[in-house]
Amino acid sequence: LSAAATHAVLAPNHKKTFPTVSPSTGEVICQVAEGNKEDVDKALMAARAAFQLGSPWRRVDASDRGRPLYRLADLIEGDRTYLAALETLDNGKPYVIAYLVDLDMVLKCFRYYAGWADKYHGKTFPMNGDFFSYTRHEPVGVCGQIIPWNFLLLMPRGYFIEPAVFGDVQDSVTIAKEETFGPVMQILKFKTIEEVVGRANNSKYGLAAAVFTKDPDKANYLSQAPQAGTVWVNCYDVFGAQSPFGGYKMSGSGRELGEYGLQAYTEVKTVTVKVSQKNS
Incomplete structure (x- = not known):
């Protein structure tokens, strides 16, 4: 592919579109381009061309590679009001959440x-003998992703669900074992801290947990005891680009966000060099 093709915004191969519908009214907002196998192949070819050794992208200075991301963030911020309104029309969430939470995190x-x-950065290591050893972080290659759809709920016409609270829920029922993507709250009773930890850890999932307490000892214990990738103490649903997020057990592998989020996209290479004389 030419350099121009690897940076182009292309129309779909077969010119087909599909409607996106407002969940609040059921009306069609717009028509969106529908990609197919040929479109995906073009994107893969462009990505693979950029990945090849000696390609213009592989030779770009590391300090310059961040500039397109800074530029994209500036463009998004310039259209923040429009994009928040579009997000609200598309999935029905409150505008203030789209504007202050979603776009802020983007x-x-x-x-x-x-x-x-x-x-x-890589690291250097003291080796026995006349050797010099260091590591490099190299790109793992072309990555294809299926993005979570948490905010795009598909429900029957009407798209409105009345909030519900279920009391005295037993551990064996579905709403206690599965995440409900809707305004549903479950209340489960317990007598001791050890009991609630054991019951929580009996789940096959382990994405996140939260505890509210004024007791620092309980906060310390309950931040360590849950088998979960995230534990919130006296807060909930707080995320930061700097902090890794991911789950234990069936809630997934690896982490996104923070420095840990880079690990899935790189391979670590060790390079060991024979030198004529080592001076530590």
Whole structure:
């Protein structure tokens, strides 16, 4: 592919579109381009061309690689009001959440990782004998992703669900074992801290947990005891581009966000060099 083709915004191969519908009214907002196998192949070819040794992208200075991400963040921020309104029309969430939470996190993530472009360093190691050893972080290659759809709920016409609270829920029922993507709260009773920890850890999932307490000893214990990738203490649903997020057990592998989020996209290579004389 030419350099122009690897940076182009292309129309779909077969010119087909599909409607996106407002969940609040059921009306069609717009028609969106529908990609197919040929479109995916073009994207893969462009990505693979950029991945090849000696390609223009592989030779770009690390400090310059963050610039496109900074630029994208600036463009998004310039259209923040429009994009928040579009997000609200598309999935029905409150405008204030789209504007203050979703788009805020988008901006922070782009700028955070733009800053990492020239800071993901290798290490050097003291070796026995006349050798010098160091590590490199190299790109794992072309990655294809299926993005979570948590905010795009598909429900029957009407799209409105009345909030519900279920009391005295037993551990064996579905709403106690599975995440409900809707305004549903479950209340489960317990007598001791050890009991609630054991019951929580009996789940096959382990994405996140939260505890509210004024007792620092309980906060310390309950931040360590749950088998979960995230534990919130006296807060809930707080995320940052700097902090890794991911789950234990069936809630997934690996982490996103923070420095840990880079690990899935790189391979660590060890290079050991014979030298004529070592001076530590």
